[in-house]
Amino acid sequence: MFQNIMGAISTYAIPLILLLIPLYGYIKKVKVYEAFTEGAKEGFYTAVRIIPYLVAMLVAIGIFRKSGAMDILNGILRPITNLIGMPSEVLPMALMKPLSGGGASGIMNDLFTTYGPDSLIGRTASIMNGSTETTFYVLAVYFGSVAIKKTRHAVLAGLIADTVGIITAVIVARIMFA
Amino acid sequence: MINVIWLLFLVVGIVVAMFNGNAQVVTDAAIDYAEVAVELSLGLIGVMTLWLGIMRIAENAGLVKLLGKALKPIMIRLFPEVPEEHPAMGAMVMNMAANIFGLGNAATPLGLKAMKELQEINPHKDTASNAMCTFLAINTSSVTLVTSSVIAYRAAANSANPAEIIGPTIIATTASTIAAVIAVKLLQKLPIFQIKPEKEMES
Numbered sequence: 082m083f084q085n086i087m088g089a090i091s092t093y094a095i096p097l098i099l100l101l102i103p104l105y106g107y108i109k110k111v112k113v114y115e116a117f118t119e120g121a122k123e124g125f126y127t128a129v130r131i132i133p134y135l136v137a138m139l140v141a142i143g144i145f146r147k148s149g150a151m152d153i154l155n156g157i158l159r160p161i162t163n164l165i166g167m168p169s170e171v172l173p174m175a176l177m178k179p180l181s182g183g184g185a186s187g188i189m190n191d192l193f194t195t196y197g198p199d200s201l202i203g204r205t206a207s208i209m210n211g212s213t214e215t216t217f218y219v220l221a222v223y224f225g226s227v228a229i230k231k232t233r234h235a236v237l238a239g240l241i242a243d244t245v246g247i248i249t250a251v252i253v254a255r256i257m258f259a
Numbered sequence: 260m261i262n263v264i265w266l267l268f269l270v271v272g273i274v275v276a277m278f279n280g281n282a283q284v285v286t287d288a289a290i291d292y293a294e295v296a297v298e299l300s301l302g303l304i305g306v307m308t309l310w311l312g313i314m315r316i317a318e319n320a321g322l323v324k325l326l327g328k329a330l331k332p333i334m335i336r337l338f339p340e341v342p343e344e345h346p347a348m349g350a351m352v353m354n355m356a357a358n359i360f361g362l363g364n365a366a367t368p369l370g371l372k373a374m375k376e377l378q379e380i381n382p383h384k385d386t387a388s389n390a391m392c393t394f395l396a397i398n399t400s401s402v403t404l405v406t407s408s409v410i411a412y413r414a415a416a417n418s419a420n421p422a423e424i425i426g427p428t429i430i431a432t433t434a435s436t437i438a439a440v441i442a443v444k445l446l447q448k449l450p451i452f453q454i455k456p457e458k459e460m461e462s
Contacts, residue, residue: 103313106320120313120315120318125308127375143289148285150275186412193413194416203418204427208428214401231385239439246432253427
C-alpha cells in the first residue's frame with residue numbers, strides 16, 4: 082500500500098507540477114508564458130557559472146579515485162567499520178558516495194551482481210545509497226553558483242550527516258533483515 | 260577546510276599514482292573528469308531553465324509564499340538570519356519539497372535559486388553565511404522519501420521486493436538530517452568557523 086503510494090508519487094509528481102502550477106498561475110491572472118521565459122533566462126548562466134567549481138572538484142576526486150588512493154583509504158578504515166558491524170564489502174560504496182553518485186551506484190550494482198540485491202550486503206548498500214548524498218558535488222555546485230570560496234563548516238557538517246546516515250543504514254539493515 | 264580537502268585529494272592521489280609507477284593514470288583522470296564536469300554543467304542547462312521558469316510562475320501566482328507560510332514555524336527556527344518574507348525562504352522550501360519527493364531534476368535548480376537569494380542577504384560575498392551552511396547541510400543529508408533510482412537498480416538486479424528498502428531508508432535519512440541540523444548549529448558556534456572581523460569591512 083505504502084509502496085504503491087510512493088510509486089504513484091514518483092510517477093505523477095512532475096507531470097502534475099507541470100500541469101497545476103501554470104494552470105494555477107493562469108487562474109491567478111499571471112502571464113504564464115512571459116513569466117516562464119523570464120524566470121528561465123537565469124538557467125543558462127547559472128549552469129555555466131558552476132563549471133570552474135565542478136572541474137576543480139571532479140578532477141581532484143577523479144585523480145584520488147583512479148590512482149588507487151581510494152583503495153588505501155578503504156584499507157585504513159576497515160578495522161573501524163568492522164567495529165560497527167558494517168559488512169566490509171559495503172565500505173567502498175560508503176566512501177565513494179560523498180565523492181561521486183555515479184561511482185557509488187556503480188559499486189552498488191556490482192554488489193548486487195556479486196551478492197544479490199536481497200542479501201544483507203545488497204540491502205545495506207541500497208539503504209545507504211538512499212540515505213547519503215554526493216556531498217562534495219553538491220557543495221561545489223551550490224557554492225560555485227554564487228562564487229562562495231570560504232565554505233566554513235559546511236563540508237564538516239555534510240560529512241557528519243553522511244556518517245550518521247551510513248551508521249544508521251547499517252544498524253537498520255541488521256535489525257530488519259539480518 | 261575545502262582548500263585542505265581539495266589539496267589532499269590531489270596530492271595524495273598523485274603521490275600514490277607515482278608510487279605505484281602509474282603516473283599516466285593521473286593525466287587520464289584529470290582530462291577525463293574535466294570533460295565530465297563540463298558535460299554535467301551543460302547538461303544542467305535544460306532542466307535548470309525549465310524549473311526556473313516554472314518556479315517564476317509559482318512565485319508570481321503567490322504559490323511559493325503560500326507554501327512558505329505553511330512551513331514558517333520550522334523555517335524561522337532553522338534560518339533565524341533570513342527575514343520571514345524573503346524569497347530565499349520560498350526557494351529553500353521548494354528545494355526541500357523536491358528533494359523529499361525524489362525529484363532530483365527539479366531539486367538542483369530550485370536549490371541554486373535559493374543560494375542566489377541567500378547570497379543577496381549575505382554581507383560577506385566570498386564567505387558562506389550560517390543560513391547557507393544550514394541549507395547545504397540539510398540538502399546534502401538528502402531528505403528523501405522515494406529513492407526511485409535505488410529501487411530501479413534493485414528491480415533491474417531481479418530483487419524479489421525492490422521497494423522493501425523504502426521504510427529503512429526513510430529512517431536512515433531522517434537520522435542523517437537530524438544529525439546535519441545539530442552538527443551545523445553546533446559547528447557554527449566554534450571559533451575556527453567564525454567569520455573574521457576584518458572581512459566585515461569589505462561589505
